Amino acid sequence: MEKEQPTSPxxxxxxxxxxxxxxxxxxxxxxxxxxxxxxxxxxxxxIRPPGALPEENFLSAxxxxxxxxxxxxxxxxxxxxxxxxxPETFPTDAGAFVSQLAELGENAPxxxxxxxxxxxxxxxxxxxxxxxxxxxxxxxxxxxxxxxxNACPSGALSKKLKSIYEARMxxxxxxxxxxxxxxxxxxxxxxxxxxxxxxxxxxxEMQVNQxxxxxxxxxxxVHSKHCTGCGRCERSCVLENAAIKVLPLAQAKGxxxxxxxxxxxxKEKAGHSLIPPVLELPVRKPEELx
Amino acid sequence: MSKRIVGRxxxxxxxxxxxxxxxxxxxxxxxxxxxxFLLGPLAGIWLxxxxxxxxxxxxxxxxxDPLILVQSFAAGHLPETxxxxxxxxxxxxxxxxxxxxxxxWVCPVNLITDAAAWTNRRMDSKKNLNLSKTTRWWLLGxxxxxxxxxxxxxxxxxxxxxxxxxxxxxxxxxxxxxxxAIFVFDAFVQRHGxxxxxxxxxxxxxxxxxxxxxxxxxxxxxxxxxxxxxxxVCPEPQVISPALKGGEDSSLLILSPNCLNCxxxxxxxxxxxxxxxxxx
Numbered sequence: 001m002e003k004e005q006p007t008s009p010x011x012x013x014x015x016x017x018x019x020x021x022x023x024x025x026x027x028x029x030x031x032x033x034x035x036x037x038x039x040x041x042x043x044x045x046x047i048r049p050p051g052a053l054p055e056e057n058f059l060s061a062x063x064x065x066x067x068x069x070x071x072x073x074x075x076x077x078x079x080x081x082x083x084x085x086x087p088e089t090f091p092t093d094a095g096a097f098v099s100q101l102a103e104l105g106e107n108a109p110x111x112x113x114x115x116x117x118x119x120x121x122x123x124x125x126x127x128x129x130x131x132x133x134x135x136x137x138x139x140x141x142x143x144x145x146x147x148x149x150n151a152c153p154s155g156a157l158s159k160k161l162k163s164i165y166e167a168r169m170x171x172x173x174x175x176x177x178x179x180x181x182x183x184x185x186x187x188x189x190x191x192x193x194x195x196x197x198x199x200x201x202x203x204x205e206m207q208v209n210q211x212x213x214x215x216x217x218x219x220x221x222v223h224s225k226h227c228t229g230c231g232r233c234e235r236s237c238v239l240e241n242a243a244i245k246v247l248p249l250a251q252a253k254g255x256x257x258x259x260x261x262x263x264x265x266x267k268e269k270a271g272h273s274l275i276p277p278v279l280e281l282p283v284r285k286p287e288e289l290x
Numbered sequence: 291m292s293k294r295i296v297g298r299x300x301x302x303x304x305x306x307x308x309x310x311x312x313x314x315x316x317x318x319x320x321x322x323x324x325x326x327f328l329l330g331p332l333a334g335i336w337l338x339x340x341x342x343x344x345x346x347x348x349x350x351x352x353x354x355d356p357l358i359l360v361q362s363f364a365a366g367h368l369p370e371t372x373x374x375x376x377x378x379x380x381x382x383x384x385x386x387x388x389x390x391x392x393x394x395w396v397c398p399v400n401l402i403t404d405a406a407a408w409t410n411r412r413m414d415s416k417k418n419l420n421l422s423k424t425t426r427w428w429l430l431g432x433x434x435x436x437x438x439x440x441x442x443x444x445x446x447x448x449x450x451x452x453x454x455x456x457x458x459x460x461x462x463x464x465x466x467x468x469x470x471a472i473f474v475f476d477a478f479v480q481r482h483g484x485x486x487x488x489x490x491x492x493x494x495x496x497x498x499x500x501x502x503x504x505x506x507x508x509x510x511x512x513x514x515x516x517x518x519x520x521x522x523v524c525p526e527p528q529v530i531s532p533a534l535k536g537g538e539d540s541s542l543l544i545l546s547p548n549c550l551n552c553x554x555x556x557x558x559x560x561x562x563x564x565x566x567x568x569x570x
Contacts (some may be wrong), residue, residue, distance in 0.1 A: 017422045024421060025428030028488070033436055036444050059442035060365030063358050063373065064452060065344035066460055070330065121463025122453055128463070129343070129446055129456055153344050153352055153372035154362065 039127050044247055046132040047229060049117055050140060050167035051149040051157040055248075061156035064119075064129030071151035072117040075143055114138040117148060135231020135246045140169060142196050142230050165197065170229030171252035172202070172222045172244055180243035185209050185217050191233035191244050192220050201226035202233060220244065224253060296411060296522045297558040304560065312553030319395045327459055341459060342396070343452045344376060352376030355452075357430075357494040361437040361445060381498065387551070388505065389498030393485060394552035397492075398454045402469055403485045406476030407525065419480040421487045423528070423548075430490040450484070451491050482525045499547025506544040506551060507567035508533040514563050520555040530555065534563070543569060 042048075042055055049068055052058050116138045120126035131148075133140060142164045149157045161167060172191075174180060181188035182204070195202040204218040220233075222244075231246040246252075267273050300309040307314075327345075330336040339346045344354045354369075354376030362369060369377075384392060393400060433445045446452060450472055457465040476483045485492055508514075511534050520534070521527045529546035556564045 017424065021422035021425040022428045024425050025432050028429060029432040029436055032433065032444055032448060033440065036436075036440055036442060036447055039447050040442060056441055057367065060362055060437075061367040061369070062443070063344040063354065063362065063369075064443070064446045064456070065340040066456065067340045067344070067346065069460065070336075070339050074336075119456065119460040121457070121461045121465065122448075122468065123464025127442075127447060128465075129341075129452065151339075151346075153340075153346070153354065153370065153376060154367070155370035155373075156367075159370070 039125075042127075042132075042248065043125050044251055045134055045136070046120075046126050047135055047140075047170045047231065047246055047248070049131050049133065049148045049157055050142075050146060050164060050169055050228070051152075051159070051161035052169070053156055053158055058156055059127060059130070061154050062130050063154045063156070065153065066119045066129070066131070067151040067153065068131050068148035068157055069117040069119050071147035073115050075147045076115060076141070079141075116140055133231070135170075135234040136242055137235075139231035139235040140167075140228070142167070142228060165226075165228060167228045167230075168249060170231070170246040170248050171224050172227050172229065172231070172233050172246050173252050174220055174222065174244045175247075176239075176243035179239060180220070181238070182218055182220055183243075185211065185215060187218065188238060189218070189220075190236050190238055194232045194236040196230060196232060197226050197228065201228070294517075294519075296519050299517065299560040300519065300558050302560070304562075309557050312557050316395055316552060317401075320398060320401060323396055324398055324455065324458065327455065331459060341452055341456045342398075343446065343449075343456075344373060346372075351379060353380055355491075356380060356498075357491055358443060358446060360494070361434060361443040364434050364438040365441045365443060366438075384495060384498040385501045386503045388502035388549065389495035389547060390492060390549065391502075391504070391551045392495045393489075393492045394550035397451050398458075399450050399469070399472065399489075400485065402454075402473050403476050403482070403525075406473045406484075407482055409477040410481050411522065413477070419483070421480050421483065423487050423526075425487050426490055426493040429488060430493040433490055445490060449491065451489075486525050496547040499549070502547070502551075503569050504551060505567055505569050506533075506549055506553075506555065507542050507565055508544070508563055509542055509565050509567065510561060510563040511535075511542065513561040515561060517560065519558040519560075520564070523554045523558050525550060525552070543567065 040059060048055070048058060049072070053061055114137060116133045117131050118133065120128055120130050120132060122128040126132055144164055146161065146164055149159060149161055152159075174183075177183050189204065192198065192202050192204055201223055203221050203223065205221045207217045207219055209215040209217045229246050229249075233244045234242045234246050237244050263274070297309055326338050327341070330339060337348060339349075340353075342355060343358050344352070346352050352372045352375050354373045356377055359369060359373060359377050362373075436444045448468065450468055453462075453465040454469055457463065472484045476485075480487060508530070514534060520530055524530055526546070526548045529544050529549045532540060532546070533542055533544045551566070553564075553566065556562075556566075
């Protein structure tokens, strides 16, 4: 019985066809799985369009069709009166872009002429075919009619986003306190003036300039309750490398411990302080000398 | 005996144009569809927006690639209505035309793999990897499982079909490397390797071929002279035998869902054995 098995056609088929086929497919899938693990981490300079689902859900929803990118570019072209340079004339890498702008000098294109949304190319470090923008190169224009969201067929850019000002694409963070001109005591204010949600998302907070002792410093301060993450502040920062940057929410925001309570809020809720106002302490006097 | 060159006899008997009729029509279809997509970004005429993974025709009709939507669903996302309508439209179109008609008449990678197959025939290479044609089914199943397990549309990370088309529309990046690898694989490692053995997109489309109304028919099989030109040129030669060499009572139709409806067998046959036909 054992001797006859090798000649059985089904066993022969299993060994020469089915197993090698399954094994080849398994090897390819394993390679793909390994590639997926490295390809799915979004670099921090790439920001998803408005309404994008959280990254892990986004990668299961985005069909990689590029219709949001088309809608975005067409809207810009329309607003610009039909003129639009091709996206590929601008490098994806923010640093290279900024030095290219510096080289062009006065011939540098107006900000409105640079396309916003791009579709990731294979090998770019961003999952191929997914949309993103680099705020330093071209920030989101916060179109009130949201053409990108409306163009999305799958819901990866969620239509639950009712107003563009509710978008939370990322969060602006003043990352460099050493080189920000306002921190140095100057009145640069460019990021603040450029913020589309000025005085809500970005405010100037007055501090005493400790260096001179007599002047004020007006510190650009971002408020996550209103910041859409559009990146206008980052784009407009006058430094060679922006001091204020839009970061993905997960990187930008801290989280309080779940058990933390803010005393002043608890006091307001309870209507009174949660601890007795004055502690009665025993009066200690030096013993009287006889 | 001198080496037989595929299609030479057909050219001699039918003339060059008739011996390349379906090939030329197919190239026109492939390039025409690519052209329709390119008309928007290049000329500002938006007849169709998007890519082969999902698109909108004339601003109304959505189209969605079935395999991508299945992966999205497996990964845990419930798509919006536009994508679902697009899926239904594609299912209707290809279950009438034959699923793998997509491979021969739409898919841009076919231009590369056809060139590779031509090179392979010219090389007259006897070496072949002998990969099983069932590998694509395993791959299809495994990428859907991987999508479900990892929660992402995995095949789109490397899918050569959309990589090529998206590359031409939006920027190729490292996509050329992938496409060059497919050419080399098909030309020198495994004949019809990509489309005929591995591509899970084609495998998924072939599932729509079981009901296809449009089929190839070996109507004149009595005239067959066993020149083997159709078998040599066919990307799925195993589908021909049952219709061409079956017994008296066997169907003249090529019923295998793996037939691409490419019509090359019509072109290269000097005896005009094959024709397009309705599934009877």
